[in-house]
Amino acid sequence: MAHLVRAQSSARRFTQLARRAYSVKADVSFDELKQSIHGVGHRPYLLVDVREPNEVAEGKVPTAVNIPLGSVAAAFALPSNEFKAKYGVDRPSADEDTIFYCRSGKRSQNAVDQVEKVDPSLAIRNYRGSWLNYSENALGNKPLK
16 A cells, blocks of 8 residues: 555655646747747747836836746746736646746746646746846847946
């Protein structure tokens, strides 16, 4: 009996690790993000800006929804109907990419780490270049020194 319990526990752990390895994909590049925004991407996506609202007021990537970093884990723990009511978009599913960005990439990686723990079934990605990269490439803004 003890062997069966250990085998079931090991199988569950393996399944969790396999899901996590599958769900976390490579970082998103500017070109890939641009394709998704313009509808030529290969998968549906949700783009999440984890900056504070005062930062977002200075500009954001088109199609992004703002969920500040301090609210990310709680937001992705919400049931789908509550997520939609609060943020105005459908809660992402495992069939679409959930892409996080911030100003420079550090907070968005933190968001990725948080959401991996809350819902490991999601295909979570980080736009590591984030707002600084997007504003330079898409808007011609030079980075601040």
